[in-house]
Amino acid sequence: xSVTLNDIADKAGVSLATVSLALNGNEKxxxxxxxxxxxxxxxxxxxxxxxxxxxxxxSTKTIGLVIPExxxxxxxxxxxxxxxxxxxxxxxxxxxxxxYKSDEEKRYxxxxxxxxxxxxxxxxVGDMMAEHNQMITQLARENVPVVYVDRDxxxxxxxxxxxxxxxxxxxxxxxHLINLGHSRIGFIGQSQERLAGFKKALKEAEIEVKxxxxxxxxxxxxxxxxxxxxxxxxxxxxxxxxxxxxxxAIGIIQSLxxxxxxxxxxxxxxxxxxxxxxxxxxxxxxxxxxxVEKMGQKAAAVLLKKIAGYELDPTEKYxxxxxxxxxxxxxxxxxx
Amino acid sequence: xSVTLNDIADKAGVSLATVSLALNGNEKxxxxxxxxxxxxxxxxxxxxxxxxxxxxxxSTKTIGLVIPExxxxxxxxxxxxxxxxxxxxxxxxxxxxxxYKSDEEKRYxxxxxxxxxxxxxxxxVGDMMAEHNQMITQLARENVPVVYVDRDxxxxxxxxxxxxxxxxxxxxxxxHLINLGHSRIGFIGQSQERLAGFKKALKEAEIEVKxxxxxxxxxxxxxxxxxxxxxxxxxxxxxxxxxxxxxxAIGIIQSLxxxxxxxxxxxxxxxxxxxxxxxxxxxxxxxxxxxVEKMGQKAAAVLLKKIAGYELDPTEKYxxxxxxxxxxxxxxxxxx
DNA sequence: CTTTCTATTTAAAACGTTTAAAATTCTGAC
DNA sequence: GTCAGAATTTTAAACGTTTTAAATAGAAAG
Numbered sequence: 001x002s003v004t005l006n007d008i009a010d011k012a013g014v015s016l017a018t019v020s021l022a023l024n025g026n027e028k029x030x031x032x033x034x035x036x037x038x039x040x041x042x043x044x045x046x047x048x049x050x051x052x053x054x055x056x057x058x059s060t061k062t063i064g065l066v067i068p069e070x071x072x073x074x075x076x077x078x079x080x081x082x083x084x085x086x087x088x089x090x091x092x093x094x095x096x097x098x099x100y101k102s103d104e105e106k107r108y109x110x111x112x113x114x115x116x117x118x119x120x121x122x123x124x125v126g127d128m129m130a131e132h133n134q135m136i137t138q139l140a141r142e143n144v145p146v147v148y149v150d151r152d153x154x155x156x157x158x159x160x161x162x163x164x165x166x167x168x169x170x171x172x173x174x175x176h177l178i179n180l181g182h183s184r185i186g187f188i189g190q191s192q193e194r195l196a197g198f199k200k201a202l203k204e205a206e207i208e209v210k211x212x213x214x215x216x217x218x219x220x221x222x223x224x225x226x227x228x229x230x231x232x233x234x235x236x237x238x239x240x241x242x243x244x245x246x247x248x249a250i251g252i253i254q255s256l257x258x259x260x261x262x263x264x265x266x267x268x269x270x271x272x273x274x275x276x277x278x279x280x281x282x283x284x285x286x287x288x289x290x291x292v293e294k295m296g297q298k299a300a301a302v303l304l305k306k307i308a309g310y311e312l313d314p315t316e317k318y319x320x321x322x323x324x325x326x327x328x329x330x331x332x333x334x335x336x
Numbered sequence: 337x338s339v340t341l342n343d344i345a346d347k348a349g350v351s352l353a354t355v356s357l358a359l360n361g362n363e364k365x366x367x368x369x370x371x372x373x374x375x376x377x378x379x380x381x382x383x384x385x386x387x388x389x390x391x392x393x394x395s396t397k398t399i400g401l402v403i404p405e406x407x408x409x410x411x412x413x414x415x416x417x418x419x420x421x422x423x424x425x426x427x428x429x430x431x432x433x434x435x436y437k438s439d440e441e442k443r444y445x446x447x448x449x450x451x452x453x454x455x456x457x458x459x460x461v462g463d464m465m466a467e468h469n470q471m472i473t474q475l476a477r478e479n480v481p482v483v484y485v486d487r488d489x490x491x492x493x494x495x496x497x498x499x500x501x502x503x504x505x506x507x508x509x510x511x512h513l514i515n516l517g518h519s520r521i522g523f524i525g526q527s528q529e530r531l532a533g534f535k536k537a538l539k540e541a542e543i544e545v546k547x548x549x550x551x552x553x554x555x556x557x558x559x560x561x562x563x564x565x566x567x568x569x570x571x572x573x574x575x576x577x578x579x580x581x582x583x584x585a586i587g588i589i590q591s592l593x594x595x596x597x598x599x600x601x602x603x604x605x606x607x608x609x610x611x612x613x614x615x616x617x618x619x620x621x622x623x624x625x626x627x628v629e630k631m632g633q634k635a636a637a638v639l640l641k642k643i644a645g646y647e648l649d650p651t652e653k654y655x656x657x658x659x660x661x662x663x664x665x666x667x668x669x670x671x672x
Numbered sequence: 673c674t675t676t677c678t679a680t681t682t683a684a685a686a687c688g689t690t691t692a693a694a695a696t697t698c699t700g701a702c
Numbered sequence: 703g704t705c706a707g708a709a710t711t712t713t714a715a716a717c718g719t720t721t722t723a724a725a726t727a728g729a730a731a732g
Contacts, residue, residue, distance in 0.1 A: 002451075002478065004688060015712045020690060030710060050450035051396065052688035054387040055717050062430070062452075070412045070419075071612070080406050083433060087440075092447065094398070095431035097419060104423075111428065114386035115338075116398075142338065221616050254616045276407070280557050280590045282618035340718060351682045356720060366680060388718035391687050 003046045012040050023048070063303060064120040066096040066108055072220075073275040074245060074292060078123060078149065081296030089304055091118070098124060102132060109135045112144055119145035119307045121299050145306035149299045156317045160306075162299040169288040169323040170197035173242045173270040176286070176325055178205045181334035182240035182268060186213035188227050188252070189244025194272070198242060213238045217248075224251020231267070232259035239267055239334050246271035246278045246287055253281075253330060264332035274326055283329035291321050339382045348376050359384075399639060400456040402432040402444055408556075409611040410581060410628060414459055414485065417632030425640055427454070434460060438468060445471045448480055455481035455643045457635050481642035485635045492653045496642075498635040505624040505659040506533035509578045509606040512622070512661055514541045517670035518576035518604060522549035524563050524588070525580025530608070534578060549574045553584075560587025567603070568595035575603055575670050582607035582614045582623055589617075589666065600668035610662055620664035627657050 005023075009016045014033065022029045022037035023046075029037075054060045065082055067075040075097075083093045094117060098104040105124060109132075112120050122136060133154065140146045140158045150166070153159045170187070177185050178201060185207070187198045195214075202209050215230070217223035224243060228251060231237055243249035249271030253263045263269055263283060271278060274289035302316050341359075345352045350369065358365045358373035359382075365373075390396045401418055403411040411433075419429045430453060434440040441460060445468075448456050458472060469490065476482045476494045486502070489495045506523070513521050514537060521543070523534045531550075538545050551566070553559035560579060564587060567573055579585035585607030589599045599605055599619060607614060610625035638652050 006688080016689090017691080017713075018711060020688095021711090024690085028710070033710085047446065047449045049688050050447070050452040051387070051390040051394070052717090053690085055391045055688080055719085056690050058387070058717075060387065060452075070406060070416050071409065073407065073409075076406045076412055079431065080433065083406075083431065084435075092452070093431055095415070095419065095429055097416065099420075110383065111386070113383045116386040116396075116428070221612060225616070250613075250616055254618065257618065276557060277586075277613060280561070280586055282590065282593065342718080352719090353682055353684090353721080354680085356718095357681090360720085364680070369680085385718050388687090389720080391689090391718080392720050394687075 002049070003041075003044045004049070008037065008041050008044060008046060011044070012037050058115070059118050060116060061090060062092045062094055062117050063300075063307075064094045064096050064108065064112055064117040066098060066105060066120065066122045066124055068100050068124055069097050070095065072245075072247065073277065074273045074290075075123065077275070077292045078296045081293040082121065082300045085297045085300035086304065091304070105132055106135060109139055112139055113142060117144075119147075119303045121147050121149055121303055122151060123149035123299075124151060145303055147299050147303045147306070149295060160302050160312060160317045160319075162295055162302065162319045162321075164290040164295060164321045165323050166191055166193040167197035167200075169272050169290065170194035170242065170244075171201045172197075172323060172325045173272060173288050174198045174201035176270060176327065176331065177240035177242070177268060178202070178207065180240070180268065180331060183207050183334070184210070184213065184236070184238040185240040185242065186210075186215065186231065186238040187242050187244075188215040188217065188224070188248055189219065190216055191244055194244055210238075219245055219248060221247045221251040221254075224248030225255040226251075228252040228255030229259065232256055232261050237261070237267060239336060240331070241267060241269045243269065243271050246273045246275045246285055249285055249287070249330070250277070250281055253283075253285075264330050265335065268331035268334075270331055272323075278326075279328070281330075286328045286331040287326050289324045289326050291323075295321050338385070339377075339380045340385070344373065344377050344380060344382060347380065348373050394451070395454050396452060397426060398428045398430055398453050399636075399643075400430045400432050400444065400448055400453040402434060402441060402456065402458045402460055404436050404460055405433050406431065408581075408583065409613065410609045410626075411459065413611070413628045414632045417629040418457060418636045421633045421636035422640065427640070441468055442471060445475055448475055449478060453480075455483075455639045457483050457485055457639055458487060459485035459635075460487060481639055483635050483639045483642070485631060496638050496648060496653045496655075498631055498638065498655045498657075500626040500631060500657045501659050502527055502529040503533035503536075505608050505626065506530035506578065506580075507537045508659060508661045509608060509624050510534045510537035512606060512663065512667065513576035513578070513604060514538070514543065516576070516604065516667060519543050519670070520546070520549065520572070520574040521576040521578065522546075522551065522567065522574040523578050523580075524551040524553065524560070524584055525555065526552055527580055530580055546574075555581055555584060557583045557587040557590075560584035561591040562587075564588040564591030565595065568592055568597050573597070573603060576667070577603060577605045579605065579607050582609045582611045582621055585621055585623070585666070586613070586617055589619075589621075600666050601671065604667035604670075606667055608659075614662075615664070617666075619666045622664045622667040623662050625660045625662050627659075631657050 005016050005019045009019045019037055022034045096108045146159050148159055148161045150163045199209055215227045217227050249269050253269050256263055271285050271287035274287045278285035278287050341352050341355045345355045355373055358370040432444045482495050484495055484497045486499045535545050551563045553563050585605050589605050592599055607621050607623035610623045614621040614623045
């Protein structure tokens with residue numbers, strides 16, 4: 001159907017090898033022949049067959065990105081930045097969203113094992129069952145380059161980690177609320193590391209951590225909405241709330257407002273991530289900025305370096321990006 | 337490095353062909369041999385090489401999705417729904433975002449021509465230069481299955497179209513504002529079809545279309561923000577505004593609010609798309625629902641049908657999904 | 673013990689490239 | 703005109719599967 005090297009060879013009256021060499025710009029083939037072949041190839045509208053190339057080069061020029069979902073703006077931005085980076089280097093991105101299902105993740109891992117990609121980035125969150133991590137480690141042992149984003153691994157030598165400072169992000173958020181005079185502060189999310197940062201800040205301020213102010217709902221807008229509902233019906237509401245991501249924060253604010261609780265007058269809410277919408281929400285969201293774009297770029301750079309076969313610098317095996325508090329209008333001094 | 341059919345053949349003491357047949361569950365190979373080979377393959381941790389398979393099967397079990405950007409929730413949802421659908425059928429999704437650049441789109445088209453995917457969905461918006469459409473048509477002629485989403489093509493026989501009723505969406509939005517008593521109505525966006533729907537509604541109500549109320553900014557939150565700024569400084573503001581997508585609507589509301597113009601008291605704003613955030617925004621956004629998820633599924637279904645080599649039903653060559661007005665709190669009766 | 677089927681296995685080609693090594697052609701020097 | 707060496711071209715293997723056609727083994731029947 002489509003034009004092959006052989007077709008060109010026939011038309012040009014040379015061997016297939018010469019054509020291949022010529023089209024790859026090999027200096028060994030005579031300049032006249034080379035240009036003639038290139039012209040003929042152009043005329044015949046030749047496009048090299050990627051599948052055949054992949055087989056012999058042992059490379060598909062494609063990398064896999066595993067995330068829980070695309071709808072989540074944090075991961076969308078991550079995907080965007082990784083895509084831009086790798087594309088500049090001639091790679092494509094296979095988007096692998098798991099919908100938080102471990103079976104999906106396993107399927108992707110097996111796909112990666114089959115050589116369909118040259119490397120992979122895992123940016124999944126949530127409770128990582130041992131089995132996944134083992135499978136991913138196994139994958140890496142089979143010499144498929146892998147990097148983790150915002151997810152800790154067992155062996156950074158094998159799988160480098162690029163992450164944000166989860167601990168500090170939560171600490172900064174809590175610290176901000178404490179400085180505003182809040183003492184009944186809640187936390188919503190499932191991240192151990194962030195919870196630890198939160199607790200540290202409270203402890204330093206000698207504020208007791210109240211279990212009833214800690215929620216473990218889904219990390220979505222809807223999850224946040226549910227939490228807001230619960231909070232609104234408490235006899236003694238917290239006056240400050242920290243959500244593990246901006247989407248939840250928005251859901252919380254929305255349901256608080258719907259239930260007659262004013263933000264920030266009655267309750268202050270802080271998000272984490274600083275997604276684009278945070279700045280455009282009503283009220284504009286106080287949040288902790290995570291440099292997703294930079295993280296994505298770095299993760300991509302490290303992955304491509306591994307794919308190219310270079311040794312990583314020791315500093316590239318575990319990179320932590322700092323977070324930054326962004327004060328907007330969803331937080332205010334404690335009114336009590 | 338990794339285990340091949342040959343390795344298994346050696347260990348099992350049979351030929352490579354037998355192994356291949358056995359692992360594919362071919363009934364011709366003796367049940368005992370078959371099970372023995374399967375066991376050995378399992379023990380050796382065998383995974384078939386996707387690259388080799390792709391070459392001989394002339395299929396990568398991968399499809400390409402071209403969209404302007406992932407960050408845009410509309411396209412994120414589209415991507416999500418297409419991904420889920422095709423994955424159930426054993427395909428993977430290569431995410432191709434163009435950042436609205438035509439060169440990027442061309443690069444992707446060439447990649448598709450090289451056989452890196454089994455088919456492609458183009459969901460790009462904006463001004464489609466003739467050159468792209470020609471290249472895509474050419475791609476389709478070379479027997480790469482292609483479908484368009486929300487984008488018209490020249491030849492639906494060659495490239496089926498799955499779209500929402502762009503015209504009616506704008507008509508419904510305008511009609512809603514008119515019913516609320518508005519007569520100074522603005523329109524923001526770059527879609528000819530939608531603009532036509534908008535104009536039709538005004539014409540039916542015998543309202544004049546004012547050029548100064550029509551804006552052609554970027555289809556992003558920031559674009560909306562700029563429009564809002566412009567509107568807020570007009571001596572005679574429109575009292576109703578229709579944005580081509582919800583993100584712009586949100587940007588508009590945000591800048592209007594920041595400039596002391598109240599929504600919906602002073603100005604009513606209608607979006608289009610009904611993204612998740614629309615329901616959680618403050619105020620909740622009146623918008624026109626586009627059934628993205630269904631559209632994505634349908635597009636995927638049609639594409640896979642083409643890939644499988646089936647003829648499409650005549651009804652599958654041009655499918656229009658209806659839109660639905662969702663009234664929330666960003667619109668109100670005209671106060672004047 | 674042939675013969676004829678059937679059941680099972682295998683050899684070999686094909687997919688479309690890349691590339692190392694071998695073969696050929698060309699050059700200039702003697 | 704020969705020869706060494708360089709320049710150019712070609713042969714052939716390799717990548718790891720799938721699949722068709724051919725080969726072999728086994729069983730049943732005469």
